[in-house]
Amino acid sequence: MEGETGEKNITVLIFDGYVELHKYRYLYFMIFSILYFIIICCNSTIVYLIWKHPNLHEPMYIFIAALLLNSVLFSTNIYPKLVVDSLSEKQITSYQACLVQYFMFYSFVDSEFLLLAAMAYDRYVSICKPLQYPTIMRKTTVIVLLGFAWLFPACQFLGLALMCANQKLCSFTLKVIFCNNSFFKLFCATSRAISAFGVFTMFSDVVFPVIFIIYTYIRILKICYQSSGEVRKKAAQTCLPHLLLIICYFLLFTYDLVIARLESDFSDTVRLIMNLQLVLYNPLFNPILYGLKMKEIYKHLQRLFCQHKSN
Template sequence: MNPGLNMTYLILGGHVEVQKYRYLYFMILFTAYILIICCNTSIIYLIVIHKSLHEPMYIFIAALLLNSLFFSTNIYPKLLADFLSEKQIISYQVCLFQVFIFYSLSCSEFLLLSAMAYDRYVSICKPLQYPTIMRKITVVFLLVLAWLLPACQVAVVIILNINNKLCNFTLKGIFCNNSLIQLYCVMSRALSVYGAFVLLNTGLFPMLFIIFTYTKIILTVYRSCKKKAAQTCLPHLFVLINYSCLITYDMIIARLESDFSKTARFLMTLQIITYNPLFNPIIYGLKMKEISKHLQRLLCQSKLN
């Protein structure tokens, strides 16, 4: 690559023997992407068409799955194209956009899970006040906040980095994430502090809020023996634990200049972009009885047709 090209394009250096296994990688990830689209859209479709599912809990689930679709679409098309390309490169401007979408939607996932936790808390701990508290305007406000707040905060970081000078042009990943900061010649301390603030504001604080609400729910269930009500919380907790572990890897381990092997990084990165988008609709489709009931009917109708 010539110097002019280096100033514009970055090399995605996280691929492992892509020349040898390009078609295998492509088929596996293409299959995963199709499944992600089919599984998520199926659950969203069921929630939209059935009035019995037009409740805050199911609306938040639909929003979470829609978030997964946007998240996957930000990564998979470019990744699939890279597998079939001779050179795995990306323009710096597109890379910044990919980082913006990736972290905006990642933070939105935590806020959506927080909204779901709050909905379950009100439903179980304050059942008589539930219709008053969880009104339509409240649900809309929480959804707008979950998508708009992270987007605005992450956008500030991206805008401030647009003209930042690059001293390296090879990313250690297979798509653009926070490893991009290792390419800058100088990283502003103020920007680092602001980045930590964004992480706390849209990641740690929502997680602490979720832990607090579920602690209250567990105590309430223990006192009143509302075991059936508590079962609706299990999928949310399962999703939260899995996603927290994967994002923790992305935010901490991926930034360290360590001897963490390239193959291990590659496999962990694939889990980040595959696990939740693929398994969230399966978890909610199987564990949420109302969704599961409508899903079984839909599958039976498909077989009859």
């Protein structure tokens, strides 16, 4: 539908993915507010510790800080709108705002996969080529990897968003609670160019990085299992949880890209749960897996909290 503001026509989209919002309005509000607060506090605290302490200014910790900062930006793109919508009479957005949220959503999602690939490469070099590590993982290398992880997906999805901006809409209701690629169903006609570009971005930003991550961790585990029992234990504790989270997130992302675009008989509740998982797992679990599990970061966290308690 189209509403008119001044001299401009604004296309308005309706979010219809909530389940009994009128009944559980304040529960939605509390859940979204608490989750956003926890995500911001946990991720920002570890980023602050890495920034503050010089002994954490190493490539591995810099990549962790970048990953957690990415989670903060990703969540800020989603949760404030969810909080506002939970208390609003109408859950609506303009098509232009939807495109912006879509662009930021997938830019940060794909950046996460590329950052994880950069972290896997850093660990691969440090374990498999320890003597060459200082030469390979220089400051310039880290900057290039970070810049590529953020700018490459952003440029791709900016192009996709601009291509979608000129599409004619024949429907204005989204069966979700935020703008993802479900809005492709609103188009009157399927664009082959958009579909082909979307497949290219999925392979370049998600599939290939995941294959690379799995390959590097297999090489790491292979070398570690040829070492002492203590080294094997440490490798298993460090790499296996990361792999499990990556695989789980990859499956959810595949659901979002493939199944969500097909006509299915999923109930509204199942669809809502699946959409929430897309914006819940990594922002919450990243600080645990990449923060609390890292010995040096955990030491600084203990000192920080002990200091506050003593004061």
